[in-house]
Amino acid sequence: MSLQSINRAERRNRRLMKLWAGVILVFLYLPIIAVFIASFSNLRFFVFPFQEWSIRWYRAVLSSLEIQQYLQNSLLVAGAVTIISVILAVFGALAFARYPWRGRGVYQRVLLLPIFFPQAVLGLAILMWLSWLGITPGWKTAVFAHLVWIVPIVTLIISIRIYGFDPSLEEAAYDLGASRRQVFLDVTLPLLWPGIFSGALFAFLLSWGNFPLSVYTSGVDQTVPEWMYSRMVAGYTPQVPALGALTVIVAIFLLFGAYALSRWWQRRQARNGNDQ
Amino acid sequence: MAPILELVDVHKMFGDFVALERINLEIHDGEFVTIVGPSGSGKTTLIRMLVGMDQPTTGNILLRGERINEIHANQRPTCMVFQSLALFPHRSVGENIEFPLKIRAVPKASRRARAMELLKQLHLPESFYHKGIHQCSGGERQRVALARALAFDPEILFFDEPLSALDYRLRKTLEKELKAIQRSTGKTFVYITHSIEEAMVMSDRIAILRSGRMVQVGTPDEIYHRPRDAFVAQFMGEINRFSVQKASDGTLTDTDTGVRYQAPTRVADADGTALMIRPEQIRLLPEGEHMDNVLSGVLTQSYSLGSRTQYQVSVDGRTVLVELLGRANAGVGDAVRIGWPADSAMLLKA
Incomplete structure (x- = not known):
């Protein structure tokens, strides 16, 4: 085969690959785009194509006291889950990835099980357990249920970071006279920071969007996804896609903000000390 | 003169495996001693015990006559330059060098003065103080790691073959520099390596380790001209x-x-x-x-x-x-x- 025809085949392959990637992206994002479109409809019922564009449902969402309460519940649950899961996961990840101990192999395998357990079943199981213990479901029990599912994920994310840095850094600090506590605060924690940050982000977003666990365990303190579901089942209003769209926008800002922050962090590392 | 470091019948087992067999060695104040052995000879196990990150199964390690077997690495007046150097990537060169002083709560001004002194001693320009670790070349990192260890002011400075990753010429230069620094500071250096060449250039005495046993200890000339066995x-x-x-x-x-x-x-x-x-x-x-x-x-x-x-x-x-x-x-x-x-x-x- 001539060099030219190889080049031509190469170019064709690249075009096909781009096309493929584009098709996949459209397939993945079309539902979200559909939600955005639906949220701008002027009509109460979903008819496509719609006659008139409007932002009245966004106004309705932002002024609704009812929705504010759901937002508050969701924020409360997601905030608590983020803080608790990060603290548990940092130490869990150190046990997972750094220190050799009896039973570590078992721990590493068992830790992942809750992720693979169907969430609806997990939620029901937790609800049954709560009722057996006589605990009334509320936002605190929802936090607990979310933690069961989210802590393993955050642990894994932070573990990756731990695998990525040389354990002799901790040994060196210890050898240079630092106490265990100083080693943790001066060396381990700063090096883990990027992992902790992305772990926290995951924890927040996973808890914020969770439906199957919340529906069983949040009791009276319903969250945003629960409200959306109940409105889809009965009493549809375009406030649902409007709120959904708003949530997505906030999540996008959060992710881009996080990306910008991590880039800033890398740049700061790249010239660390220079700006003192 | 009493030895600064003494190993008396130091024995180390991992399960049934004998990693080190009754090691005896005396190291004197101001000496440059290199422990040489092929990989798997037990030299890493030995140095980990010497710095306090592991303990002998039986036998004693004596520092100026005092038993230090169970004393942790962070309580010993000795420190080590690691094979990977273990420089803190999130800290500047200056902060790395000052780390042991910061741990001892030395005030900022005198910490900085000492760091500057060490940079000068190791032929690094003062502007390095603010540099990031990954902006330094391999040879510069070696010097920073050595400066950090010297800032600790150890009674004995251990080295876990830190030069092994460098190219030949740079290694030769640093070997001689290391020897010169050892002379000028008068400190006791204990170096481990698999490279006999490295050992010959720098050491006052060489100890040869083979499958967990100390085969021969002597000056480079003694060992070269009168080896104990094949x-x-x-x-x-x-x-x-x-x-x-x-x-x-x-x-x-x-x-x-x-x-x-x-x-x-x-x-x-x-x-x-x-x-x-x-x-x-x-x-x-x-x-x-x-x-x-x-x-x-x-x-x-x-x-x-x-x-x-x-x-x-x-x-x-x-x-x-x-x-x-x-x-x-x-x-x-x-x-x-x-x-x-x-x-x-x-x-x-x-």
């Missing part, structure tokens, strides 16, 4: 080895070829069965010249080593290495005679 002799550099049997009259017979050799008068080991001669001790003999031991063969290869040339001579199907300053008159394919005086060979235990 392993040490081979470890110290290329050497020709003939298996021999000793007759009652003292002559040696080659067990492979039946050739008789004249034995060296100074014999390290009376039951030695390995006759060993360094390539540079063997000469190519011109026609008519005689020596205690002479072999005939064919010159099969020649390698230039810069100032010297190494030849391979095939003798009775075996290859003998000969090394000369400059070049020989013979070329590849020529029949040659090689010979060595009896006393330049060593008769050692196999």
Whole structure:
């Protein structure tokens, strides 16, 4: 085969690959785009194509006291889950990835099980357990249920970071006279920071969007996804896609903000000390 | 003078595996001692115990006469330069050097002054103080790691082959610098490496470790010229080895070829069965010249080593290495005679 025809085949392959990637992206994002479109409809019922564009449902969402309460519940649950899961996961990840101990192999395998357990079943199981213990479901029990599912994920994310840095850094600090506590605060924690940050982000977003666990365990303190579901089942209003769209926008800002922050962090590392 | 560090019958087991077998070693104040061994010889296990990151199963480690077996690394007045250097990537060069001082709560101003002093001592410009670690080259990182260890002001400074990742020329430069710094600071340096070359350049004394045992301890010259056994002799550099049997009259017979050799008068080991001669001790003999031991063969290869040339001579199907300053008159394919005086060979235990 001539060099030219190889080049031509190469170019064709690249075009096909781009096309493929584009098709996949459209397939993945079309539902979200559909939600955005639906949220701008002027009509109460979903008819496509719609006659008139409007932002009245966004106004309705932002002024609704009812929705504010759901937002508050969701924020409360997601905030608590983020803080608790990060603290548990940092130490869990150190046990997972750094220190050799009896039973570590078992721990590493068992830790992942809750992720693979169907969430609806997990939620029901937790609800049954709560009722057996006589605990009334509320936002605190929802936090607990979310933690069961989210802590393993955050642990894994932070573990990756731990695998990525040389354990002799901790040994060196210890050898240079630092106490265990100083080693943790001066060396381990700063090096883990990027992992902790992305772990926290995951924890927040996973808890914020969770439906199957919340529906069983949040009791009276319903969250945003629960409200959306109940409105889809009965009493549809375009406030649902409007709120959904708003949530997505906030999540996008959060992710881009996080990306910008991590880039800033890398740049700061790249010239660390220079700006003192 | 009492030794600064003493190992008394230090024994280390991992399960049933004997990692170190009854190691005895004395290291004196201001000495540069290198522990050399091939990989798997137990040198890493040994240094981890010396710095306090592991403990011997039995035996004692004494620092100025006091037992320190169970004292943790962060409580010992010694420290180590790690193989990976273990410089903190999230800290500047200055902060790295000041780390041990910060741990001791030394005020910022004197910390900085000391860091500047150390940068100067290690031939690094003051502007490095604010540099990031990954902006430094391999050689600069070595110096920063050494500066950090010196800032700790240890009684003994340990090294876990930190130079192994560098290219040859830089390594040679740093070896000499390290030796110079050891002289000027007067500190005791204990270095471990697998490279005997590195050990020869820097050390006052070398200890050779083989499968968990200390085979020989001595000055570089002692070990090079009077190795205790065939392993040490081979470890110290290329050497020709003939298996021999000793007759009652003292002559040696080659067990492979039946050739008789004249034995060296100074014999390290009376039951030695390995006759060993360094390539540079063997000469190519011109026609008519005689020596205690002479072999005939064919010159099969020649390698230039810069100032010297190494030849391979095939003798009775075996290859003998000969090394000369400059070049020989013979070329590849020529029949040659090689010979060595009896006393330049060593008769050692196999």
